[in-house]
Amino acid sequence: MPVVVTSPADPVPVFPDFKPLELGDRDLIRTLLTAYQPDTSEWTFTNLFMWRHHYGLSWAMHEGALVVVSQSAGNSPFAFAPMGPSPRQNTTRLLLDWLGDRYGVAGTIERADQRLVDE
Numbered sequence: 001m002p003v004v005v006t007s008p009a010d011p012v013p014v015f016p017d018f019k020p021l022e023l024g025d026r027d028l029i030r031t032l033l034t035a036y037q038p039d040t041s042e043w044t045f046t047n048l049f050m051w052r053h054h055y056g057l058s059w060a061m062h063e064g065a066l067v068v069v070s071q072s073a074g075n076s077p078f079a080f081a082p083m084g085p086s087p088r089q090n091t092t093r094l095l096l097d098w099l100g101d102r103y104g105v106a107g108t109i110e111r112a113d114q115r116l117v118d119e
Helices: 023-036 045-050 089-103 114-118
Strands: 057-062 065-070 078-080
Touching (some): 023 045, 057 089
Antiparallel strands (some): 057 065
């Protein structure tokens, strides 16, 4: 079951409160992705929005980084690499621990870019 923000008064979810990806999130997420300059072309709002139901995508912010998780039924949950300013080690560790605590499985980060690996 996807995690959702419990308070609609806060339009920007803060980890560990996630919000399903919606069209209204476009401007903020585009701004965050443009500032980060991801290495792969799949990191666009349009791509994330198109696949949101298939992957059960939700998002939140942590320490200035965009955090996206996949929580689709029948598949192991995972997180995408946090996108934001360095260092992101703390966000990555918290995210992996959260996935493990929530789902009882080892958390994984998918599609980590070289910047995160280098950190």
